Amino acid sequence: MNSPLDDLKARFSQALVAALGSELANADPLLVSASNPKFGDYQSNAPLSLAKACGQSPRAIAEQILTQLDVSDLCDPPTIAGPGFINFQLKSSYLGSQLEQMQADPRLGIACVATPQRVVVDFSSPNIAKEMHVGHLRSTIIGDCIARVLEFLGHDVLRLNHIGDWGTQFGMLITYLREVCPQALTTSDALDLGDLVSFYKQAKQRFDSDPGFQEIARQEVVRLQSGQPDSLKAWQLLCAQSRREFQKIYDLLDIHLIERGESFYNPLLSAIVEDLTTAGLLVEDQGAKCVFLDGYTNKNGDPQPLIIQKSDRGFNYATTDLAALRYRIQQDHADRIIYVTDAGQAAHFAQFFQVARRAGWIPESVQITHVPFGLVQGDDGKKLKTRSGDTIRLQDLLDQAIAGAKADLETRIKKEDRPETPEFIDHAAHVLGISAVKYADLSQNRTSNYVFSYDKMLALQGNTAPYLIYAYVRVQGIYRKGQLTEQASTTTQILLQEETELVLARHLLQLTDVLNLVTHDLLPNRLCQYLFELSQKFNQFYDRCPVLQAEPSQRQSRLALCQLTAHTLKLGLSLLGIQVLDRM
RNA sequence: GCGCUCGUAGCUCAGUGGAUAGAGCAACCGCCUUCUAAGCGGUCGGUCGUUGGUUCGAUCCCAACCGGGCGCGCCA
Numbered sequence: 001m002n003s004p005l006d007d008l009k010a011r012f013s014q015a016l017v018a019a020l021g022s023e024l025a026n027a028d029p030l031l032v033s034a035s036n037p038k039f040g041d042y043q044s045n046a047p048l049s050l051a052k053a054c055g056q057s058p059r060a061i062a063e064q065i066l067t068q069l070d071v072s073d074l075c076d077p078p079t080i081a082g083p084g085f086i087n088f089q090l091k092s093s094y095l096g097s098q099l100e101q102m103q104a105d106p107r108l109g110i111a112c113v114a115t116p117q118r119v120v121v122d123f124s125s126p127n128i129a130k131e132m133h134v135g136h137l138r139s140t141i142i143g144d145c146i147a148r149v150l151e152f153l154g155h156d157v158l159r160l161n162h163i164g165d166w167g168t169q170f171g172m173l174i175t176y177l178r179e180v181c182p183q184a185l186t187t188s189d190a191l192d193l194g195d196l197v198s199f200y201k202q203a204k205q206r207f208d209s210d211p212g213f214q215e216i217a218r219q220e221v222v223r224l225q226s227g228q229p230d231s232l233k234a235w236q237l238l239c240a241q242s243r244r245e246f247q248k249i250y251d252l253l254d255i256h257l258i259e260r261g262e263s264f265y266n267p268l269l270s271a272i273v274e275d276l277t278t279a280g281l282l283v284e285d286q287g288a289k290c291v292f293l294d295g296y297t298n299k300n301g302d303p304q305p306l307i308i309q310k311s312d313r314g315f316n317y318a319t320t321d322l323a324a325l326r327y328r329i330q331q332d333h334a335d336r337i338i339y340v341t342d343a344g345q346a347a348h349f350a351q352f353f354q355v356a357r358r359a360g361w362i363p364e365s366v367q368i369t370h371v372p373f374g375l376v377q378g379d380d381g382k383k384l385k386t387r388s389g390d391t392i393r394l395q396d397l398l399d400q401a402i403a404g405a406k407a408d409l410e411t412r413i414k415k416e417d418r419p420e421t422p423e424f425i426d427h428a429a430h431v432l433g434i435s436a437v438k439y440a441d442l443s444q445n446r447t448s449n450y451v452f453s454y455d456k457m458l459a460l461q462g463n464t465a466p467y468l469i470y471a472y473v474r475v476q477g478i479y480r481k482g483q484l485t486e487q488a489s490t491t492t493q494i495l496l497q498e499e500t501e502l503v504l505a506r507h508l509l510q511l512t513d514v515l516n517l518v519t520h521d522l523l524p525n526r527l528c529q530y531l532f533e534l535s536q537k538f539n540q541f542y543d544r545c546p547v548l549q550a551e552p553s554q555r556q557s558r559l560a561l562c563q564l565t566a567h568t569l570k571l572g573l574s575l576l577g578i579q580v581l582d583r584m
Numbered sequence: 585g586c587g588c589u590c591g592u593a594g595c596u597c598a599g600u601g602g603a604u605a606g607a608g609c610a611a612c613c614g615c616c617u618u619c620u621a622a623g624c625g626g627u628c629g630g631u632c633g634u635u636g637g638u639u640c641g642a643u644c645c646c647a648a649c650c651g652g653g654c655g656c657g658c659c660a
Contacts, residue, residue, distance in 0.1 A: 035603060045602055051640075058640090082603050083640085127660075164660065262660090288658050297586060298656065304586095310658045317660050344654050346588060374589080375653070382653085412622075445598070448590065449653060456596070460622055462608040463597090470622055478619045529598065532607085543615095543624045562619095584622080 001101055001109030003512045004090055005031060007074055008042055015069035016046065020054060020061070039081065040089035041506060047084040058084025095505045096494040102508070103560060104491050108567055110512045112154030117335035120158045120328050121147045124257060125341070127164030128242040129173055129200045131193060132249050132394040134376045134384055134452060135342060141438045141577060142373055142446060143340035144255050145524040148575045153519060158258065158332055162324065163246075165239050165261035168314065169200070171221035174234050175213065176203035185234035193245040196238070218312065225266070252398055253434060254577060265323040269315045272322050273308055279359045287311030291355045296347075306351050318352050325352070325368070326361050336367045338522065343372035343447065371522050374449035384452050402433030404458040405466075409584070428584050432466055433458075435578045439465035442576055443528035463532045468569060469580055471535035474542055475566040476582045482548045484559070492560040495553065500541040501561060507537050508564055511572065524576065531572045538565045 002010070012029040030045040047062040054061055062080040071078065076089045102109040123143020126132045132140075143159070151157045176199060177184050184190040184199075191199070206213050224231040243259070250256070273289060276282040281291045283305070290305030298304045308319050328334045339349060349370035356362050378384045386392055406429035413420050440457040444450050460466040479486065496502050507530075514530040517523075547558040570580050 030602090032600085032602095035600085035605095039603075043603090048602065048640080085603070125660095168659070286657080290657075295587090296656080299585065301585075305657060307658050312658080314658080316658065320660095342654090343589065345660085347655060348660085350588090372589090377653080408622085416620085418620095443597090448597080451596070453596090456609090459609080464608090464622095466622065467608095470620085474620070474623085481619045525598075529607090536607090539623060540625095542619080546619075548619055583620085 001098070001105065001111065001512070004074065004094070004098065004506075004509055005042065005513050008071065008088060011069060011071050011074070012044060012046075012065070015065050018068035019064040020050070024050075034087065039085070040079075040087040041075070042088040042090075044086040044088075047080075047086065051084070062086050090506065092496040092502060092505075095502065095509065096496055098509050099494045099505055099560070099564060100491050103494075103564060108511065108564075108571060109509075110153075110515060116154045116156055118156045118158070118333050119150050119336045119338065120160055120332060120334045121150070121338045121340065122160045122162050122324075123147070123338075123340040124255070125162045125164065126242075126246055127169070128239050128261075129169065129196050130164075130242075131197050131391075132246060133391040134394060134397060135391075137394055137397070137437070138342070138373045138376065138441055138450070139340045140250075140253065140255055141441055142371070142524060143338075144253075144257075144577050145442055145527075145575065146338060146340065146371070146518075146522050147257075148577060149515060149518050149524075149527070152575055153515060158328075158334070159256065160328075161257045161259045161261070163259060163261040166263040166266060166320070167317070168217070168221055169204075170224055170235055170238070171219075172203045172207040172213070172217040173200055173238065174224070174231060175217045175220045176206060177234070185230070185237065188237060188240065191241065193241060196241060221314065249394055249398070252395075253438070254579070262317070262320045262324075265320050265327060268323040268327060269319050272319050272326075276308060276355070276359060281355065281358060282308060291358075293351055293354060295354075296351065306355055318348070318355075321348075321352050322356055322361075325356055329361065329363070329366055334366065336369070338369050338371055340371045340373070343374055346370060346372050369522070371446070373446045374444075376450050376452050378452060398434065398437060400454060401437045401458060402429050404454065405429045405433035405436060408432075408458070408460055424583075428581055431579050431581055432460075432469065432584065435465035435469065435573075436460075438577055439468070439528065442524040443532070445525050446523055463528075465573075465578055466584070468531055468535045468573060469578075469584060471538045472566055472569045472573075472580045473582065473584050474538070475562045478547050478559070478562055482559075486563060492556045493553070494560055495557045497554075498541075498545050500537070500544045501558070504534075504537045504541045504561060504565065507534055508561075508568055511568055515575075527572060527575060531569060531576075534565065534568060534572070538569075 009029050009031050012031060013025070013027075016024045016027055016029065027046065027050070030049060031042055032045070034040050034043045047058040047065065050061055051058045059080055062084050065086065066078060066080070069078065071088070074094050075091055079087050081087050098109075121143050123146075124136060124140040126136050147157050147159050174185060181191065181199065184196075207217055220231065224235055273282065276291060282289050283292060284290070285305060288305070288307050288311045289309040290307050292303045292305050296304040306318050307316050308322075309315055325337065328337055341349075353362075353368060353370075362368060376384045384392060406425060409425055409429055409432065413425070436457055441450065443463060494505070496505050511530065514527055518527050541561070545558060547555060547562060550558055573580055
């Protein structure tokens with residue numbers, strides 16, 4: 001099903017060619033939502049931009065386009081306004097019939113893409129022996145949202161958790177644990193993750209200050225990489241321990257992804273060195289094997305290398321990332337690869353992308369994208385820490401959000417003297433708390449830094465998840481009150497009379513445009529904005545238009561609008577990874 | 585020093601090469617005998633960091649500068 005914008009664009013492009021010639025077949029109709037409701041629903045800016053090339057005034061061009069443009073089934077006669085805008089006002093009969101089509105479709109009229117792609121979304125990626133913190137929150141929920149949208153549109157998505165399960169940190173951790181807690185290296189669950197994290201910190205401190213320890217830790221890395229059984233066993237135990245803890249968070253957040261950590265690519269690293277050597281890109285410098293980068297200089301102004309193999313023969317994450325990139329193209333047959341990490345890694349991605357390109361590993365047909373997101377900051381504008389200077393655990397953050405939602409809910413229930421079961425309260429608090437956290441994050445522009453505040457996250461008014469869920473709850477309330485069940489895919493004739501009905505109807509028909517935008521820009525906040533506006537428009541409709549008390553034909557039509565709104569909210573929120581509630 | 589990024593209402597942030605730049609929060613004023621008022625309506629609030637340039641038209645593109653954040657050889 002086409003959105004009104006799709007329909008208009010198609011007609012407009014035809015008219016453009018008919019009026020001004022076939023060389024404009026690919027010209028952008030510049031059709032956008034009207035800048036002001038008084039101008040109608042959509043406007044074309046094309047006449048203004050074509051004026052110079054055509055040697056005519058914008059208004060003259062607009063007139064010629066209009067003589068060729070037949071949109072009488074879609075909108076009122078278009079008008080030329082101002083310097084040469086063409087304004088379009090959709091007909092309510094057209095809006096009604098579009099909504100009727102939407103009602104009959106479980107996908108709400110949103111088509112799958114014609115050519116599905118194999119898409120790798122690389123996100124979350126915590127590190128073994130460290131706890132997940134707020135930094136992982138953004139990657140996890142933004143990545144999940146992007147994956148959900150792509151999946152819904154019919155793409156074949158591989159959600160990969162590129163966890164940090166390999167590298168020098170294991171040398172120092174195992175070495176340290178041999179000293180202070182050897183049973184952790186031979187027995188399952190000898191430690192909990194919290195202990196493991198503090199041991200990790202102590203090991204790091206020791207590593208940084210004790211050269212002897214450093215040397216033993218390096219040897220331990222070699223033992224591990226060469227597959228010594230006791231080292232391998234210890235490594236596996238540490239990974240299993242961490243994995244269980246990560247899974248608790250993923251369960252809480254309703255996130256599903258496939259673990260394929262850095263260690264997976266270990267056997268492929270030496271081939272990277274060989275192939276870069278063959279390609280003539282690898283240069284030995286100060287004992288390390290490097291590729292010198294185009295367009296990057298270090299602090300001294302000298303060309304900057306990307307280190308592929310360290311002077312101690314060890315590999316860096318750049319090497320792993322190159323191996324992973326090749327694997328995803330050659331073995332996973334990815335058409336598009338999306339990396340969701342903090343913006344601080346932008347240079348790293350640009351750099352290893354450059355090396356991969358120069359090595360000829362990225363076919364023209366494959367699109368690789370770093371999707372950066374801003375820092376999580378405290379009130380002071382610095383990277384978020386606890387009062388004592390530690391990182392905030394993601395588990396604690398989520399628990400606190402749920403507790404906050406529960407407190408709000410209980411206050412309200414008490415005030416309204418409602419009888420509610422503990423099960424109801426716990427479930428609603430869970431959904432509201434987790435949703436609030438996710439929505440607060442997703443509704444920000446991804447690239448901006450993100451000021452973290454419990455108050456803000458848990459606020460239950462304004463542009464928040466609870467506001468959107470409440471709009472959904474209101475529809476369910478109407479159904480309960482009217483003792484109605486949802487009409488399963490039946491088509492009701494939709495009559496749009498009140499202004500709030502028309503406004504709601506126009507908005508409902510724009511979801512497909514928004515989703516197309518999101519797959520292109522990978523900016524979840526655009527979907528949030530759409531859903532927030534939908535909730536506002538629904539609430540205005542709800543305020544102005546009685547549903548259950550309306551005349552029969554109007555009542556059916558309004559019920560259908562309610563149902564379409566609820567379905568759109570539920571679908572849209574599900575693409576954000578957010579659940580709905582029937583009551584709250 | 586170099587690079588990336590951000591700078592929009594008191595606060596938090598959307599937004600776009602096009603007509604008069606938008607929300608939310610906060611403040612103030614209204615609206616519950618009527619589908620959950622976690623709502624709706626209204627008022628107040630702006631030299632879109634500064635200065636130039638490109639353009640018929642710039643908050644948006646380009647340059648310089650100012651300010652915040654982040655990054656820059658063997659961590660990831």
